[in-house]
Amino acid sequence: xxxxxxxxxxxxxxxxxxxxxxxxxxxxxxxxxxxxxxxxxxxxxxxxxxxxxxxxxxxxxxxxxxxxxxxxxxxxxxxxxxxxxxxxxxxxxxxxxxxxxxxxxxxxxxxxxxxxxxxxxxxxxxxxxxxxxxxxxxxxxxxxxxxxxxxxxxxxxxxxxxxxxxxxxxxxxxxxxxxxxxxxxxxxxxxxxxxxxxxxxxxxxxxxxxxxxxxxxxxxxxxxxxxxxxxxxxxxxxxxxxxxxxxxxxxxxxxxxxxxxxxxxxxxxxxxxxxxxxxxxxxxxxxxxxxxxxxxxxxxxxxxxxxxxxxxxxxxxxxxxxxxxxxxxxxxxxxxxxxxxxxxxxxxxxxxxxxxxxxxxxxxxxxxxxxxxxxxxxxxxxxxxxxxxx
Numbered sequence: 001x002x003x004x005x006x007x008x009x010x011x012x013x014x015x016x017x018x019x020x021x022x023x024x025x026x027x028x029x030x031x032x033x034x035x036x037x038x039x040x041x042x043x044x045x046x047x048x049x050x051x052x053x054x055x056x057x058x059x060x061x062x063x064x065x066x067x068x069x070x071x072x073x074x075x076x077x078x079x080x081x082x083x084x085x086x087x088x089x090x091x092x093x094x095x096x097x098x099x100x101x102x103x104x105x106x107x108x109x110x111x112x113x114x115x116x117x118x119x120x121x122x123x124x125x126x127x128x129x130x131x132x133x134x135x136x137x138x139x140x141x142x143x144x145x146x147x148x149x150x151x152x153x154x155x156x157x158x159x160x161x162x163x164x165x166x167x168x169x170x171x172x173x174x175x176x177x178x179x180x181x182x183x184x185x186x187x188x189x190x191x192x193x194x195x196x197x198x199x200x201x202x203x204x205x206x207x208x209x210x211x212x213x214x215x216x217x218x219x220x221x222x223x224x225x226x227x228x229x230x231x232x233x234x235x236x237x238x239x240x241x242x243x244x245x246x247x248x249x250x251x252x253x254x255x256x257x258x259x260x261x262x263x264x265x266x267x268x269x270x271x272x273x274x275x276x277x278x279x280x281x282x283x284x285x286x287x288x289x290x291x292x293x294x295x296x297x298x299x300x301x302x303x304x305x306x307x308x309x310x311x312x313x314x315x316x317x318x319x320x321x322x323x324x325x326x327x328x329x330x331x332x333x334x335x336x337x338x339x340x341x342x343x344x345x346x347x348x349x350x351x352x353x354x355x356x357x358x359x360x361x362x363x364x365x366x367x368x369x370x371x372x373x374x375x376x377x378x379x380x381x382x383x384x385x386x387x388x389x390x
Contacts, residue, residue: 001314005307008300015292023186030190044144045123046202047077051110052131056088062131063096071140077123080131083113111218115210127202128219133159133241135200142239143202153207153231154223156184156193157200157239176355181237183289188235191281194289196223196233200241207231215269216262216375224270227282249341249358256359260366261375263294298363305331331357 010018048066052059059080066078079100082090084107093101102117118126125144129135139157146155161177184193198219207226211218223233267274274291276283305327311320330353337354340347369375 001307001310002316004303005311005320008304008307011292011296011300012304015288015297019288020183020186023183023190027186027189043072043075043141044125044147045075045077046071046125046127046140046144047079047121047123047205048127048129048140049114049117049121050078050080050129050131051113051117051198052080052082052085052089052093053110054085054087054089055082055131056092058132059089059092062134063093063099065134066099068137069135069140070137076140079117079120081113081117083108083116109213111211111215112213114218115213118205118208118210121205124205125202126205126208128198128200129241130199130243133199133243136238136240136242139200139239139241142236143200146234146236147204149234151232152234153226153229154196154201154203154233155239156188156196156223156233156235157202157241158184158235158237159197159199160240160242162242162244175352176359184235185237187285187289188233191285192227192232193223193235194282194285195220199243200239201233204231212269215265216258217266220262220266221269224266224273224286228270228272228279253358253362256362257365257369258375260294260363261370262366263290263363264367264370265375267291267294294363298360301357301360334358 048069050062050066052062055062069076077100078098079102080093081102082093083102083104085103090101090103093099100120102113102120104116114128125147127140127143135157143155143157146152158181159177187193195217196219201219201223203222203226207229208222209225211221215221227233270286273279273283273286276287305324308320308324308327311317312324333350334353334357337347337350337352338358340350341354366375
């Protein structure tokens, strides 16, 4: 029981705090040994590829945002793919002749749509962006400057979740992404971002390889396969996509379960990355930042509680009793947060433990969905509180 207790605790601590601390120390040492400078050069031609599915309520706002981007018009091509959309999204886009529209009535999923669109891209750089996000004016400029480094195969932008005043528990998505953004900065400074977010990332067109049609996390797979080719994924925190949080905790739950199912699929498809002898730094980052959270951490939570309770029952010492009391208090806060979330009451002290537990429960659900083969790659549109995005 002592071994189970300490192994569970150490895995959880390392995954959620220890890795970040170790990464910070390693990056500090790297800064002493070398200074990485990104030189300014000639701006390349690029394609901004936007995936849109039934976005008639937001697409005009997205197009207006695209037209305001600070990048030479002659070097920026805008392409929007709307495969499977059944609303007025394609009709609205046709009003803008400068935008290239790709549309098929058949719905094959976002991955299939991106594969089809990439066959039409002729520029050396392609920037992927979701239709329900708004970019800061200098986003494209801040992405492309990193391609002056020939080792850079892709550049990940930052996702910012903009929560309104009454977003409730779903607003904790923003807290989570702030934490993730910090880790991404450190990951990129050590070597590479471990998996780009589809809201905003770019790649060298020549390095793109078509992704299997059943892939759920296309952005994750695309960026890590570029890593396997020997290139790094840089991080541009000054290029960001603003997105509202999920409309409700129910919508966020559906999204998290889908991402979790895709995470297990990705681990299988990217099994070469588990070989730390072949890819020492990349595998270290990948396992520490991603694999542990999707595999061992959800298992360690109940194991830590059960082993702790058993040790207290066996009279192992007062320290275990204090730790058990802290664990029980955490779960009480999380359950209270769940109860409040159902009533749209916003008290942040309950939301952090609730959201942490909520994410790990979603991983269990995603795992069973994956092994049963029930997770479709078909395009899924999440309801979001777009009024929060300014």
